Amino acid sequence: GIQVEQSPPDLILQEGANSTLRCNFSDSVNNLQWFHQNPWGQLINLFYIPSGTKQNGRLSATTVATERYSLLYISSSQTTDSGVYFCALKRSGNYQLIWGAGTKLIIKP
Amino acid sequence: NAGVTQTPKFRILKIGQSMTLQCTQDMNHNYMYWYRQDPGMGLKLIYYSVGAGITDKGEVPNGYNVSRSTTEDFPLRLELAAPSQTSVYFCASSDEDRGLAEAFFGQGTRLTVV
Numbered sequence: 001g002i003q004v005e006q007s008p009p010d011l012i013l014q015e016g017a018n019s020t021l022r023c024n025f026s027d028s029v030n031n032l033q034w035f036h037q038n039p040w041g042q043l044i045n046l047f048y049i050p051s052g053t054k055q056n057g058r059l060s061a062t063t064v065a066t067e068r069y070s071l072l073y074i075s076s077s078q079t080t081d082s083g084v085y086f087c088a089l090k091r092s093g094n095y096q097l098i099w100g101a102g103t104k105l106i107i108k109p
Numbered sequence: 110n111a112g113v114t115q116t117p118k119f120r121i122l123k124i125g126q127s128m129t130l131q132c133t134q135d136m137n138h139n140y141m142y143w144y145r146q147d148p149g150m151g152l153k154l155i156y157y158s159v160g161a162g163i164t165d166k167g168e169v170p171n172g173y174n175v176s177r178s179t180t181e182d183f184p185l186r187l188e189l190a191a192p193s194q195t196s197v198y199f200c201a202s203s204d205e206d207r208g209l210a211e212a213f214f215g216q217g218t219r220l221t222v223v
Contacts, residue, residue, distance in 0.1 A: 004151075031210040041197060041217050048211035086151055090210070095140070095159070096167055097212060099151025 002027040006087060006100035013077055014108055021072040021103045023087035032063050032089040033097070034072050039083055046072070046085075077107045111135050115200050115215035122190040122222045130185040130218050132200030140203045141183040142167075142212070143175065145196040152199060158183055159205075190222045 003026040013019055023032075034046040047054050047061040049070065054061055058078075063070040074081055084104050088097040113134045122128055134141065139160045144152035144167075154167030158177040172194055174186040183202075187194060197219050203212040 033211060035214075041219070043199065043214040043217070045211065045213060088151070088212075095142070095157050095165075096154040097142075097144075097152070099153075101149075101151055 002029070002089070002091060002098050004087065004089060004098055004100040006085075006103050008103060009101065010104045010106075012106045012108065015077055015079060017077050017107075018073070018075045019077060019105065021074070021085050021105075023070040023072070023089075023100055025068050025070075025089055027068070027091060028065065029089040030092040031097070032070055032087060034061055034070070035086045035088065036081075037084045037086060037102070043086075050089075074105075077105075079107045079109050081105060082107045113200055113202055113213055113215035115198075115218050117218060118216065119219050120221070122187070122220065124190060124192065124222060126190050127186070127188050128190070128220075130187070130198055130200075130220075132183045132185065132215060133181050134183075134200075134202040134213075135181065136202060136204070136213070137180060138202035138204045138213075139180065140205050141177065142201040142203075143173070143183070143185045144199045144201065145169065146199060146217075147196050155185065155198075187220075192222050194220065195222045196220060 005024045036044045051065045084102040088099045142157045143155040156175040158164045200215040201212045
């Protein structure tokens, strides 16, 4: 099956710093999403981005489908950005979202 | 704008008990899913449904059952609860018929089996 690798596994930053999270995958996909799981366990949709680039405030994401990776950029980090960031994807005709292991982000004040 | 609503948020079960996790969505999505998330892991698919009356197994279906009598509701039934079913359960929905495959998730149900 398709493999999803996220890096880094853990990231500790000071408030105000920028960060780049990476998601590599082993096969072509038609659906890629980035989620933020906050410390209370809630999954928050960040981006639906099977290809191209999107921006939403301090966050942006880029997926290069032909090279099988996606990047999530967080600028001017705030303590509320802390949590685990997951990428999840699926192939055409497959109903299951395959999840990476996540990047645990801690933003220190 | 409720989206996907799950109840209950927390539950403790004794080994061998049964329960139903409720999930309802108000976005008129045809596709609905149940996932479980074990500590420190991503989510794994338990069951999914592509429309009312149609359900199918995902990656980890053992010990669970589902039904889909309406577009809105997709309950998950646990029979004979076991400690291995201690997990956080998420319900999700998407509207793939219109090519909009973004999945939206409920707030989760934290289940402990003791």
